[in-house]
Amino acid sequence: MALVFTAGITLSLGQGLRVLVDQGLATESPANLARAIGLFFILVLGLAFGSFARFYLVSWIGERVVADIRKRVFNHLIDLHPGFFEQNRALEIQSRFTADTTVLQSVIGSTVSIALRNALMLVGGLILLFVTNPKLASIILLGFPLVIAPILFFGRRVRQLSRLSQDRVADVGSYVGESLTQIKTVQAFNHQSEDRRFFAGVSERAFEIARDRIRQRAWLTTLAISLVMGAVGIVIWIGGLDVIEGRISPGELAAFVFYSLLVGVAAGAISEVIGELQRAAGSAARLFELLETRPEIGPPMAGKNQLPEPVTGRLEIDHLRFGYPSRTESPALDDLSLTIEPGETVALVGPSGAGKSTLFDLLLRFYVPQAGTIRIEGVDISTLELADLRRCFALVPQNPALFNGSVADNIRYARPDASQAEVEQVARVAHAHEFIHRLPQGYDTRLGDNGLGLSGGQKQRLALARALLTKAPVLLLDEATSALDAESEHLIQQAMPALTRGRTTLVIAHRLATVRDADRIAVLDEGRLLAVGNHEELIDSNPLYRRLARLQFRDQQT
């Protein structure tokens, strides 16, 4: 309504101009002039407040729509199966998400309004041109394509170049981001001069494209001024002759010139924003593509089951076979069967790439196995709600993932409503309390992205504390010795009995001490389960285990 109202007032300004010229000026009567000016002021006031309403409401809609779309896309993405983010790089999705929503925001918030306003103006202006003077209007209409065609042509070139230019600017951004987050590697290898040279290339390309765009744009302006003003001059010339001959009034001519300018400006504005609208359509399509991606791992289709209470942590892995979608020819797990009793601690050992971490991924149902089943408490996990299933597990991943926030927030990640006392208690069990206490603000110390400011061993102890807070019946521990110094290893070793007490524990172990403490040891190689037993049995019976024990565990043994 505000759009129609303001367009209507702008159009009637032309009639106001006609009254002003014909009755205010031509009659040479001050009273008539005052009346005409009064009318003009009323129109201007209406226009001013109408524009307020239009700008506020249309921009509001733009921001609202974008906020809603952002929320919907994010809510959708966060539930998608992890495999999706491997096929489509997570970084690319992220930039799509922010860049595309920003385009939508600017287009819905301003471009759509410009397009609608000028479309109304174009149609209204053309009608009023004919109402004011059909003969002149016909001349204008004939000349219209001559004026508009070159402007459209240049306009398209400008648009193409501005898209290119944006892509180049994005290159600049991603290059800076990558080098700055890896700054230590950059400097350690004295790579700065390479980076300077490469970055200079990237930003010069951005400049060159931008320069071409500006040049086209400058030509567009020059052309538009010459053609539109030239056309106006011709209209005034023909119309002026009519005024001199007395066929039309001076006010009519003034109104006519006003409307032809209005139509010219509206046509120019529309030709400029059409490209923007196309870009927005592209952005919207990409966002809806994300929304339409169905999670491959969703809630169970049929025969939904509930877990019995309480879950004791009995796990049955039955003829499990799985290959990653990108490498189906060589399965990561092959015909693997293993039963784990409640409260038992089982160590998984095997060379790197044996499929140990993959087994954890399948237990948490991040991927769907090609064959075989996993049962927890006797219930097939494919018949459980994902949230119910994952509540049973406390995971300490190989690379502990920490988030931007305080130390306490990171521990509380598992249970946001946990009290400070509970947080400190699990930190003590994980041998993290001492070092947290020595941090500048203790539990309120803020960590950077991915736990920046902590050592590898400290990160892992935080990840342990977090897992403990869940009170889940099954603990999944992907031990990573690479991140640990001897001291932290020792501390985590001490924490182990407290960690595993009363839970079923599956631990991917690299340390002999952990392996020996386990009730059973499962040896994996190339996705297959080779043997299960205790340390002494396996040393005798399994050559791979013997070799691993000799090589991998040697240091700790001595």
Ligand SMILES: Nc1ncnc2c1ncn2[C@@H]1O[C@H](COP(=O)(O)OP(=O)(O)O)[C@@H](O)[C@H]1O
């Ligand atoms: N996301 C993935 N996509 C494709 N292949 C993978 C992926 N993750 C692991 N693999 C492959 O699966 C095999 C088992 O990996 P993993 O379970 O991580 O081994 P590990 O026993 O060292 O934990 C390896 O050959 C690895 O290259």
Ligand SMILES: [Mg+2]
């Ligand atoms: Mg692993």
